[in-house]
Amino acid sequence: MTPYEINRCIRELGLDQSVIAAAFGCSTSLVSKTINRTATSTPVARKLAKLIRVPFLQVFPDYEHLLKHRSHSKAEKILKIKTLLEGEDDQ
Structure with a gap:
């Protein structure tokens, strides 16, 4: 999935990256960078995929x-x- 598609799914859940970061126990920056593929965080990527209910490797191939x-x-x-x-x- 593209960063735009991931962010769209997040918005459809009524969430934003700052709320997700707080729930994940990490920085908003790390959530954003993981979505935009400028940082690699397997734990954050796995949680994001689970949150938007899409298989991990489909979100982050x-x-x-x-x-x-x-x-x-x-x-x-x-x-x-x-x-x-x-x-x-x-x-």
Whole structure:
């Protein structure tokens, strides 16, 4: 979705970015920047999608690559820790 479409959905709910920011516990600036894609905040983006009742990746399709990269990175870190801990059994 475009920033305009997201903001339209927010207005249709009778809300504005400052009220959403207060409810999310973040700044209005972060909400605005997340909507306009000038900042990346997965928690804020997920909450916005849930708020407007549209699937997350439909609202923020540009996050798909980011999510895949993060999960891959996490899996690599877990494997690294497990490998490291297995080596400690010898000591």
